Amino acid sequence: MKLITAVIKPFKIDDVKEALKTAGVQGITVSEVRGFGRQGGHTETYRGSEYQIDFVPKAKIELVVDDTSADAVIEVIQKAAATGKIGDGKIWVTSVDQIIRIRTGEQGADAI
Amino acid sequence: MLAAAATIDSGATAWVLVSTALVAFMTPGLAFFYGGMVRSKNMLGMLMQNVFALGLISILWAAIGFSLAFGGTGAWIGNLDFVFMKDLATIAELPGYTGDFGLIIPILAFFGYQMMFAVITPALITGATADRMKFSAYAVLIGVWAVIVYPVVAHWVFSPNGWLFKRGALDFAGGAVVHINAGAAALAVVLVLGNRKGWPREAMPPHNLPFTILGTGLLWFGWFGVNAGSALGANGLAAQALVNTHLAAATGMLSWLVVEKLRSGHATSLGAASGAVAGLVAITPCAGFVGGMAPVAIGAVAGAVCYLALRLKTKFGFDDSLDVIAVHLVGGLIGALLLGLFADTKVNGLGFDGLFFGGGTTLLVNQIIASGATLAFSFVVTYVAAKVIDATIGMRVTPEDELVGLDQSQHAESAYQA
Numbered sequence: 001m002k003l004i005t006a007v008i009k010p011f012k013i014d015d016v017k018e019a020l021k022t023a024g025v026q027g028i029t030v031s032e033v034r035g036f037g038r039q040g041g042h043t044e045t046y047r048g049s050e051y052q053i054d055f056v057p058k059a060k061i062e063l064v065v066d067d068t069s070a071d072a073v074i075e076v077i078q079k080a081a082a083t084g085k086i087g088d089g090k091i092w093v094t095s096v097d098q099i100i101r102i103r104t105g106e107q108g109a110d111a112i
Numbered sequence: 113m114l115a116a117a118a119t120i121d122s123g124a125t126a127w128v129l130v131s132t133a134l135v136a137f138m139t140p141g142l143a144f145f146y147g148g149m150v151r152s153k154n155m156l157g158m159l160m161q162n163v164f165a166l167g168l169i170s171i172l173w174a175a176i177g178f179s180l181a182f183g184g185t186g187a188w189i190g191n192l193d194f195v196f197m198k199d200l201a202t203i204a205e206l207p208g209y210t211g212d213f214g215l216i217i218p219i220l221a222f223f224g225y226q227m228m229f230a231v232i233t234p235a236l237i238t239g240a241t242a243d244r245m246k247f248s249a250y251a252v253l254i255g256v257w258a259v260i261v262y263p264v265v266a267h268w269v270f271s272p273n274g275w276l277f278k279r280g281a282l283d284f285a286g287g288a289v290v291h292i293n294a295g296a297a298a299l300a301v302v303l304v305l306g307n308r309k310g311w312p313r314e315a316m317p318p319h320n321l322p323f324t325i326l327g328t329g330l331l332w333f334g335w336f337g338v339n340a341g342s343a344l345g346a347n348g349l350a351a352q353a354l355v356n357t358h359l360a361a362a363t364g365m366l367s368w369l370v371v372e373k374l375r376s377g378h379a380t381s382l383g384a385a386s387g388a389v390a391g392l393v394a395i396t397p398c399a400g401f402v403g404g405m406a407p408v409a410i411g412a413v414a415g416a417v418c419y420l421a422l423r424l425k426t427k428f429g430f431d432d433s434l435d436v437i438a439v440h441l442v443g444g445l446i447g448a449l450l451l452g453l454f455a456d457t458k459v460n461g462l463g464f465d466g467l468f469f470g471g472g473t474t475l476l477v478n479q480i481i482a483s484g485a486t487l488a489f490s491f492v493v494t495y496v497a498a499k500v501i502d503a504t505i506g507m508r509v510t511p512e513d514e515l516v517g518l519d520q521s522q523h524a525e526s527a528y529q530a
Contacts, residue, residue, distance in 0.1 A: 044317060045376050045377070045378060045380060046317055046318060046380070046382055047382060047383070047386060047419075047422050047435060048372065048375065048376055048419065048422045048423070049312075049422075049426075050376070051315035051317050052315065053315070053317075
């Protein structure tokens with residue numbers, strides 16, 4: 001099983017969600033996060049004083065999938081989240097040892 | 113400010129009562145104007161300091177403030193004739209308010225109306241001292257200030273017995289009494305209190321500009337009560353003051369935005385709010401003494417000059433956190449001085465003609481004297497009071513309390529639950 005984590009532009013979250021649903025994904029977890037990458041931050045001006053804002057708002061998506069469908073899911077996310085401009089974000093994949101559905105106690109692939 | 117008459121005019125009374133409510137509404141408006149500009153951990157601290165003024169200062173005004181401002185016939189300070197509101201409901205007239213200055217509203221209405229000015233004036237200081245003053249020190253400071261500073265300046269300038277009034281200095285609705293007074297006091301307190309930890313190196317952007325815009329709306333709305341209410345009648349002068357107020361606010365906004373766009377590249381929402389307030393501050397002393405397009409000129413100068421005055425704090429290194437000096441002190445001075453140019457006795461026969469209306473430099477000189485005297489008195493007395501408070505109970509929160517914010521450290525609350 002793989003944990004797929006994607007940090008994307010916040011306004012792309014609906015596109016990615018719809019694409020994943022269409023691809024048959026059963027659930028995702030989303031959080032609002034801040035950070036910086038190569039895009040860097042931006043400046044804001046308040047009453048003539050410029051502030052450098054280093055952390056840019058991003059959306060983080062997490063989902064656990066079967067080993068066999070990981071590549072397909074990654075491709076779906078990458079296509080849906082891309083704008084072609086700097087700051088589109090990243091996707092990374094982590095191996096997952098165990099997964100348990102709390103209600104039933106099912107384990108492994110059955111719990112996804 | 114109307115023609116002599118000991119009789120009560122119902123229209124005038126109704127308008128002043130409504131204006132009292134309008135001005136009362138400005139203090140919570142100011143709370144949101146300022147509150148939006150602080151960091152979220154200090155939101156309740158800012159709201160609380162402003163709202164608290166409605167509580168404490170109102171009581172002090174009834175106990176002694178009004179009497180020190182409007183009692184007796186002295187030139188320098190009132191007396192104790194009206195302490196604890198003694199005789200206010202029954203006396204026929206207020207000292208000095210006779211003849212041309214006779215009131216046509218109940219003295220209690222005048223008392224209540226002036227009370228709201230006394231409340232908001234020390235609250236203006238909170239913008240300069242944001243995020244780092246102990247609540248207890250603030251309470252003591254504004255309490256002392258409402259007794260030894262505000263009534264004195266109000267007496268000098270507003271009371272027909274006051275020395276600046278008698279000299280011929282004009283202040284229709286509080287350019288000196290409210291704005292120069294509060295601005296000078298704010299500077300004094302900031303110098304005693306010191307800068308916020310991390311200023312100006314660390315970014316401290318406003319946490320909620322929508323609140324600031326909302327507060328601007330409340331202030332603008334209430335300001336009609338300040339300026340048109342100061343006609344103390346429901347008449348043409350009140351209408352003139354109302355129109356002047358609105359035009360100056362509008363021009364102040366546009367003027368600030370133009371300068372801001374040229375200098376920093378964007379017209380900002382905070383700039384629109386700040387420019388409108390700068391225009392409102394500057395028109396305050398002038399509202400019932402100027403006419404025609406003068407308010408447009410006054411608002412335009414205020415918007416541009418107040419914007420440029422923002423740099424003073426970084427140049428001289430004092431952390432006037434929300435620009436009380438740039439907007440209220442500088443804006444108040446602009447209004448006081450421009451009144452020396454634009455005052456027109458055709459608008460108000462109880463005023464004097466300014467330089468542009470054939471009055472020569474007499475009024476301008478008096479405006480400079482009144483502004484300078486107000487600034488110096490307020491600054492010096494406030495500085496001493498703040499020093500004494502700092503040496504006894506301490507003015508400033510601990511570095512740890514400053515880091516967690518005033519909401520938690522001073523009030524054990526949070527403005528926003530995660």
